[in-house]
Amino acid sequence: MTEVVVAPRLTDAKLQTQGLGMVFQRDGQPISVLEEISLDVADGEFICIVGPSGCGKSTLLNALAGFIAPTSGSVVIDGVAVTGPDPRRILVFQDHGVFPWLTVEGNIGFGLSKLPRVEREKRIAHYVQMVRLQGFEHTYPSDLSGGMKQRLQVARALAVNPDILYLDEPFGALDSITRVIMRGELLRIWQTERRTIFFVTHDIDEAVQLADRVVVLSSRPARVQDVLSIDIPHPRNISSPRYLQLRDELLRQIGLAYDV
Amino acid sequence: MNSLTKLRPWEKFFWPLISALLLVALWHYSVVWTGTKVFPSPTSVVRGLAQLIHQHVLWKDIADSFRRVAIGYGAAAIVAIPLGLTLGWYPAAYQVVNPVMQILRPISPIAWIPVAIVFFGVGDRPAIFLVFLSAFFPIVVACISGVSLVPPVFRRAGRNFGLSPIQLLARVIFPAALPQILVGLRIALGIAWLVLVAGEMIAVDSGLGYLVIDSRNSGNRYDLVVAAMLVIGLIGLALDIAFRRLEKIPSVRWGFRDAP
Numbered sequence: 001m002t003e004v005v006v007a008p009r010l011t012d013a014k015l016q017t018q019g020l021g022m023v024f025q026r027d028g029q030p031i032s033v034l035e036e037i038s039l040d041v042a043d044g045e046f047i048c049i050v051g052p053s054g055c056g057k058s059t060l061l062n063a064l065a066g067f068i069a070p071t072s073g074s075v076v077i078d079g080v081a082v083t084g085p086d087p088r089r090i091l092v093f094q095d096h097g098v099f100p101w102l103t104v105e106g107n108i109g110f111g112l113s114k115l116p117r118v119e120r121e122k123r124i125a126h127y128v129q130m131v132r133l134q135g136f137e138h139t140y141p142s143d144l145s146g147g148m149k150q151r152l153q154v155a156r157a158l159a160v161n162p163d164i165l166y167l168d169e170p171f172g173a174l175d176s177i178t179r180v181i182m183r184g185e186l187l188r189i190w191q192t193e194r195r196t197i198f199f200v201t202h203d204i205d206e207a208v209q210l211a212d213r214v215v216v217l218s219s220r221p222a223r224v225q226d227v228l229s230i231d232i233p234h235p236r237n238i239s240s241p242r243y244l245q246l247r248d249e250l251l252r253q254i255g256l257a258y259d260v
Numbered sequence: 261m262n263s264l265t266k267l268r269p270w271e272k273f274f275w276p277l278i279s280a281l282l283l284v285a286l287w288h289y290s291v292v293w294t295g296t297k298v299f300p301s302p303t304s305v306v307r308g309l310a311q312l313i314h315q316h317v318l319w320k321d322i323a324d325s326f327r328r329v330a331i332g333y334g335a336a337a338i339v340a341i342p343l344g345l346t347l348g349w350y351p352a353a354y355q356v357v358n359p360v361m362q363i364l365r366p367i368s369p370i371a372w373i374p375v376a377i378v379f380f381g382v383g384d385r386p387a388i389f390l391v392f393l394s395a396f397f398p399i400v401v402a403c404i405s406g407v408s409l410v411p412p413v414f415r416r417a418g419r420n421f422g423l424s425p426i427q428l429l430a431r432v433i434f435p436a437a438l439p440q441i442l443v444g445l446r447i448a449l450g451i452a453w454l455v456l457v458a459g460e461m462i463a464v465d466s467g468l469g470y471l472v473i474d475s476r477n478s479g480n481r482y483d484l485v486v487a488a489m490l491v492i493g494l495i496g497l498a499l500d501i502a503f504r505r506l507e508k509i510p511s512v513r514w515g516f517r518d519a520p
């Protein structure tokens with residue numbers, strides 16, 4: 001009889017970063033973009049990452065998703081270090097992320113080629129419905145609006161059943177009305193599907209409306225300046241005193257005056 | 261009429277017809293007024309054309325020309341597309357091959373005629389070789405630039421969904437580069453048709469190019485020369501129109517500027 005020794009997990013975090021750092025070389029000069037980023041994120045949490053423009057939000061997201069290797073520290077998901085991109089964790093891009101040569105159906109089914117046909121078609125139909133693109137199954141992206149394209153990209157990501165979604169300013173290229181609608185849609189999807197979400201945005205309102213916790217990054221080199229819990233249950237009243245208080249706190253942290 | 265003026269449907273046919281008729285009238289009266297005995301009038305060209313059709317030589321010449329283009333151009337596409345995709349995909353390979361290609365590319369295929377005859381003797385083969393050469397470089401260059409212009413977002417999305425390098429090439433890079441490749445194929449077909457006619461003036465005894473040179477050599481039949489030229493022009497136009505139809509296929513239509 002041998003005793004099975006299970007390595008003790010330090011935390012029960014879904015995703016954990018420990019002293020994550022990123023240094024780029026530009027013209028022979030090292031430029032530090034990320035420094036000492038340490039995060040603990042629970043399964044199913046909705047995390048927004050905010051920070052001044054150009055601070056390295058997207059770099060952080062790309063490192064979490066495995067597209068770039070950190071120069072120090074590591075990203076650990078379910079106790080395993082991330083070494084590259086993986087279909088269990090999908091990155092959604094701000095713009096031009098859907099494949100223009102495939103229809104709505106073709107895009108959603110893109111990551112499902114290993115599934116049997118019947119199963120694949122069921123999955124596609126399910127996510128067409130979820131992102132409300134019924135009737136557009138055979139439409140090409142060039143005939144879709146910006147908001148529909150982003151919904152399509154989210155559907156394509158969700159279709160492969162990932163644990164984590166990384167969204168890199170997914171609504172940044174949309175007009176402000178569509179953006180508000182898309183937030184509602186994303187919350188609805190998140191509440192039914194319960195994936196862990198990392199959402200990079202430069203929109204303070206967006207962060208306060210969506211997130212469980214908001215990670216505030218400092219200007220370059222980015223460090224975690226603060227992690228703010230948004231303790232308002234959904235649906236959130238965006239003129240409640242608590243909402244305004246949290247929003248003002250975030251604006252203050254970013255260093256923005258709110259008297260225009 | 262400014263550049264924004266849209267032609268009405270009937271005008272699309274009416275104005276080109278008028279300009280063609282004017283050109284024919286100019287041609288006719290130039291022949292009449294100058295009293296030339298060498299250059300044929302439009303009516304004698306039409307009579308010449310009727311004679312060619314009546315003697316059944318025209319169809320054989322057209323068939324022979326088509327055969328040479330089909331083989332030479334087809335072979336060029338089969339070799340050049342995989343080669344171009346590979347060179348676009350591996351920048352190192354491109355750097356190795358590029359200098360040689362840049363030297364070979366500006367050499368007119370016509371300059372290869374003596375070499376073609378040395379290699380292939382007389383008959384179909386030197387003509388096919390010239391067509392092959394003339395189509396080869398435009399296709400390779402279009403594939404290389406097509407691949408290098410594929411947005412990095414598409415590659416990253418492909419990798420994120422767990423595609424192997426071969427799958428990435430087949431399912432992302434190739435369809436993303438296809439509009440560019442089609443443009444290259446269309447340009448190559450136009451050049452191949454030009455070069456074929458020149459090639460057929462040497463080393464073969466059939467085809468439209470041969471018809472031109474033979475009509476002059478056997479009794480200065482300039483009516484037949486011009487009739488053959490007209491046929492060459494019309495077929496070239498028909499090939500181009502046929503190719504442009506491919507640009508309307510839904511999975512590539514997104515890549516063309518005037519896509520509806």
